Amino acid sequence: MTTGKFISLEGIDGAGKSTHLNPIAEWVRARGHEVLVTREPGGTPLGESLRQLLLHQSMDPDTEALVMFAARREHVLKVIAPALQRGAWVISDRYTDASFAYQGGGRGVSLAHLSYLESWVEGGVRPHLTLLFDLDPIEARKRVLKGTPHPDRFEREQDAFFNQVRAAYLARAAAEPRRFHILDSSQTPETIFAQVCLALEGLTR
Numbered sequence: 001m002t003t004g005k006f007i008s009l010e011g012i013d014g015a016g017k018s019t020h021l022n023p024i025a026e027w028v029r030a031r032g033h034e035v036l037v038t039r040e041p042g043g044t045p046l047g048e049s050l051r052q053l054l055l056h057q058s059m060d061p062d063t064e065a066l067v068m069f070a071a072r073r074e075h076v077l078k079v080i081a082p083a084l085q086r087g088a089w090v091i092s093d094r095y096t097d098a099s100f101a102y103q104g105g106g107r108g109v110s111l112a113h114l115s116y117l118e119s120w121v122e123g124g125v126r127p128h129l130t131l132l133f134d135l136d137p138i139e140a141r142k143r144v145l146k147g148t149p150h151p152d153r154f155e156r157e158q159d160a161f162f163n164q165v166r167a168a169y170l171a172r173a174a175a176e177p178r179r180f181h182i183l184d185s186s187q188t189p190e191t192i193f194a195q196v197c198l199a200l201e202g203l204t205r
């Protein structure tokens, strides 16, 4: 059976990952592959409804983690796994690493609980490549304030929260250096995209 490739984009709010989503999709499409661009939380009708709750309704950190993973289960079953099975390349704006970074690092949810949910919910559907857009939270906040008139519940968090989120992302990357590709987001978008292309080339070999 042909299976496609799964790429996830990660980073703290304001790190600039979404800027690269469509150029990455174009790069893959130009090489003749079907591309599916999606996001988390979201990616299915139920997931998008849960996204609205997650971004705007305050809730307990464990509840938040469980709802993130509930949305993810729908996404994996209904969208990601079928696309990979038909040979498409799936590009997701965030996936499970975000739960380890935001709920684990940011909110202090038990990593053992998150690891259990990870293996239950993913069912072996793991990214082949994770692009981590890394940026100092102070710089990232400036970008969020410039581009977002109505920040959501995560975007309104303080620098200390984002320092923890960033550290948790970097810890995940250190634990899985083959899957992660860290990009220094303080560079120009052109320089970053050139580095993204090199990482994508690695997937085609």
Ligand code: TMP
Binding pocket: 013, 039, 040, 041, 068, 093, 094, 095, 096, 097, 098, 099, 100, 102, 103, 154, 155
């Ligand atoms: P976005 O703004 O990149 O679309 O993501 C929405 C927010 O959701 C972002 O602030 C990070 C947060 N988030 C988590 O806290 N845990 C998760 O597992 C995911 C996927 C996103």
